[in-house]
Amino acid sequence: MDAFYASAEQAAKPSLRGKPVIVGGIGPRGVVATASYEARVFGVRSAMPTAQARRLCPNAAYLSPRFDLYRQVSDKVMELLHALSPLVEPLSLDEAFVDLEAGGVAPETDAVRAVGERLRRDIREATALTGSVGLAGAKMLAKIASEAAKPDGLVVIEPGSERELLGPMPVRTLPGVGPATAEALRRAGIHTVAETAEAGEDELVRLLGKAHGAGLYAMALGQDDRPVVAERDAKSISVEDTFEVDLTDRTRVRSELTRLAERCVQRLRAAGRSGRTVVIKVRNYDFSTLTRSETLRGPTDDPAVVREAAARLLETVDTTGGVRLLGVGVSGLADFTQEDLFAQLATEQEAEEEAARAAAEPPAAGAGEPEPEEERPRRWAPGLDVVHEEYGAGWVQGSGVGRVTVRFEQPWSAPGRVRTFAVDDPALRPGEPLPLVGGGPGDGQSSEPATRPKSLSSGEGAESEAGEAGEEISSR
Structure with a gap:
């Protein structure tokens, strides 16, 4: 897919089409996950610090990533690929290898070219986005061809022409x-x-x-005999966050680690997996990074077990200098769970003891219903979906000094109007990503796909260029 995250945002937000869009961490320590082709003209690239990108392209729209939307689009594209062949090897949300021979496609150039062109049309119709297709006799060559085809193109490497094509390329081209x-x-x-x-x-x-x-x-020599592997089994599942300001308060570090442990278990359960080893990752103020791990008696997907293990591991780490990044992961994955009976019994015992203490202690004078905890102010990150009771669906353009600015538009509408509200306006609430195609202003459905700006068809690069940019995206 071409500049995947940024192109998805442009398709979803009519007012941003044809304009520079940068998706990634928006804080002072964030990095660029993807830059639209309009932003790449200014020198912005994936994995670049966001602060540097702002200096190069100050007038771009800087948006937080919306992974729910990107996964929805990715699922549609992967469905199209699986219709071509049973052998599909996903590399990321926006890239995959497909073994066309396994799908019964004849190895003649005209036949595979026709399949590739049809795939590009189907992707555009299904997602309103563009993808680039590389066709060759080996994975390495197909990857090189897809890069050469960007954006929104198709390149076929004819058998026998491999060495002639590869010869002048820099050696960094090779995997x-x-x-x-x-x-x-x-x-x-x-x-x-x-x-x-x-x-x-x-x-x-x-x-x-x-x-x-x-x-x-x-x-x-152009030789690559690696097969297309349909199932790429994950070895671990993890989540991590980079903080805009170093965490020095030990209590805050513990609470952030607990939150990450719960997110990690949510991903674990969503994948239908369990894990035997809990790992924490701590990056200090001086960029030194360390990991600690603990192996359990058996695989688990119990959030209490993962939280407790992560907390024990944190006790072995000195965080007094300040913490820049925290992560929690689970490895040693399995398809079944073996409950940690000791942890379960301890939890039950603690609950019983707490209930007994509450029953034995008389209520304090004047005690009634517990006062509700003070609700934290809402954080309206740029680019995220919102819904207003009066104005409908829109997205956050920016927020600060107690105000949030929202542009009300949908993928199928004209560029929308901008309105400003108090950050705690009860009529404003978080929303869900709207479909890029199939929506409409009347009944929410339309047969016409969202239009794509012609100016997107320039530049080069792939979403996979982001490398480790994901780990620096704060507050996903």
Whole structure:
């Protein structure tokens, strides 16, 4: 998919079509998850600090990510891919390999090109977004072709033309060539794929080691025999948050860890899994990062067990200097649970003891109904969906000094009007993402897809370029 998160936001928000849009962490420590093609003209890229992006493109719309929307769109695209073949290997929400041969597609160029063009049309009709398709005889080549096709294009690498195509490309094009490998090759005078192949397998093995050198030589020749794997089983499930201000209060650190543990269990249960090992991640004020883990007696999806394990692990970590990032994960995944009876019994015993104490202690003088806890002020993050009792559905443009600004529009409407409310206005509440296609201003349904701006069809890059940007997105 082309600039996936940003393009989805432009499709959902008519007033942003054709304008620079940047999705990611909006705080001072956030990073860019995706930049629209209009923003890339100014030099904004995935994984760039948001503060740097603001200097390069101050007039862009900076939005918090809406993963519910992105997953809805991703599910539709994956359905289209599974209609082509039983062998679909998702790499992320917006990218996947498909084995067309397993779907009965003839290996002739005209046949596969027709399938690719039909897929692009189907994606646009189903999602109002564009995707780029690369077709080749191997995964590595198909990936390279899809990058060359961006945006909204299709590239076929003909059998026999692989080496000619790859030759002039920089060596970083090949899978597995990161900064360290590229630097080792540069020192040996190797800069392109052609020069990598000419160096020969023996020289690459000498420079990089047997496994890495031999694998790189094969890929430089255009050889990649990795199969498309339909099931990519997750090894762990985790959540983490980066905080705009370092956490120095130990009580706040504990409460944030508890919240993350509960979110992690929600994801665990949504995936129908359980886990045996609980892991916490702590990034300190000085960017030093450490992890602690505890292995349980058996797999669990009990939030109390995960919370307690995470709390025990936190006691082994010094957080007095300040915490920049916290994370909680569960690994050793299984499809069944083996309840931790000791933890369950302890919880039941604590509940019984608390009930006994409450029954034994007389109520304090003047005690009546407990006073409700003071509700925290609502946080209206830019880009998030809202609904107003009078004006209907819209999205947050910004908030501050007790006010929130909302633009009322839908994917199928014209650019909407902007109105400002108090942040605690009872008529304003959080909303849910509207479908990018199929909606309408009358009965909520329409057969016409949301239009896409022609100006989106420029630039290059893929959503997967974000790398580790996700971990720096605060307050998802």
